[in-house]
Amino acid sequence: xxxxxxxxxxxxxxxxxxxxxxxxxxxxxxxxxxxxxxxxxxxxxxxxxxxxxxxxxxxxxxxxxxxxxxxxxxxxxxxxxxxxxxxxxxxxxxxxxxxxxxxxxxxxxxxxxxxxxxx
Amino acid sequence: xxxxxxxxxxxxxxxxxxxxxxxxxxxxxxxxxxxxxxxxxxxxxxxxxxxxxxxxxxxxxxxxxxxxxxxxxxxxxxxxxxxxxxxxxxxxxxxxxxxxxxxxxxxxxxxxxxxxxxx
DNA sequence: GGCATATTCAACCAAACGGTTGACGAAACC
DNA sequence: GGTTTCGTCAACCGTTTGGTTGAATATGCC
Numbered sequence: 001x002x003x004x005x006x007x008x009x010x011x012x013x014x015x016x017x018x019x020x021x022x023x024x025x026x027x028x029x030x031x032x033x034x035x036x037x038x039x040x041x042x043x044x045x046x047x048x049x050x051x052x053x054x055x056x057x058x059x060x061x062x063x064x065x066x067x068x069x070x071x072x073x074x075x076x077x078x079x080x081x082x083x084x085x086x087x088x089x090x091x092x093x094x095x096x097x098x099x100x101x102x103x104x105x106x107x108x109x110x111x112x113x114x115x116x117x118x119x
Numbered sequence: 120x121x122x123x124x125x126x127x128x129x130x131x132x133x134x135x136x137x138x139x140x141x142x143x144x145x146x147x148x149x150x151x152x153x154x155x156x157x158x159x160x161x162x163x164x165x166x167x168x169x170x171x172x173x174x175x176x177x178x179x180x181x182x183x184x185x186x187x188x189x190x191x192x193x194x195x196x197x198x199x200x201x202x203x204x205x206x207x208x209x210x211x212x213x214x215x216x217x218x219x220x221x222x223x224x225x226x227x228x229x230x231x232x233x234x235x236x237x238x
Numbered sequence: 239g240g241c242a243t244a245t246t247c248a249a250c251c252a253a254a255c256g257g258t259t260g261a262c263g264a265a266a267c268c
Numbered sequence: 269g270g271t272t273t274c275g276t277c278a279a280c281c282g283t284t285t286g287g288t289t290g291a292a293t294a295t296g297c298c
Binding site for chain 4: 132136138162163165166169170184186187188
């Protein structure tokens with residue numbers, strides 16, 4: 001596996017954008033069509049389509065065409081390498097569940113607007 | 120904490136570069152001066168200095184000036200939020216130690232060249 | 239003081255990013 | 269068959285990125 005590092009580049013880069021993280025959060029709840037993914041964002045469908053392409057190339061989501069609708073599905077396994085890479089820096093063997101809850105409350109306020117964006 | 124999402128942007132972006140991940144790996148072993156961090160890389164000192172600035176602004180390292188030498192120290196706590204964010208995607212409550220070992224062997228071959236870069 | 243060492247700053251560059259728009263292709267509906 | 273819907277493509281645009289170089293700013297040494 002020579003390109004291990006490159007895969008990490010792709011994964012972390014994909015995660016480094018709030019829109020893309022918001023999309024992943026949305027897909028946590030259910031598979032979605034591209035248009036439905038795009039709907040809550042104040043940007044063009046083409047822009048969201050690009051984001052989905054980046055997530056897809058990173059392996060973080062998969063896309064399956066059914067009829068004219070393209071369904072997007074979370075592929076959380078792709079986070080594994082990145083997560084494991086982080087583990088190599090210690091500290092995280094036992095994630096503090098308390099901190100986790102607080103974090104979620106801050107990152108996904110109300111969970112009705114689980115976008116990971118400010119506001 | 121309104122800018123939680125922005126912090127994640129910064130952290131993931133900092134991690135999305137192989138040079139910067141290599142630097143973090145080097146700092147795992149020991150604190151280092153800027154010049155010593157730069158030495159193994161085939162790029163200018165100024166470039167490495169910029170990378171260190173990015174890592175520092177992300178909180179992933181701290182820098183302390185002693186005399187004319189600036190020492191760089193790993194700050195693994197900054198990975199916590201990013202790590203926790205990943206936990207929200209499930210899958211990782213129990214990291215597979217076996218996978219972890221294999222990963223380390225691939226990412227840091229021999230551990231004498233723990234750069235995280237290809238080759 | 240004068241010179242070497244350690245690090246950053248400033249200006250610049252090519253390439254990539256995140257977005258837009260308009261055209262296009264493919265599937266579905268009537 | 270014509271039109272609408274879904275999604276991508278291509279071209280473009282301003283900004284950011286990751287790198288370079290040379291000058292500037294400490295600090296340490298003799």
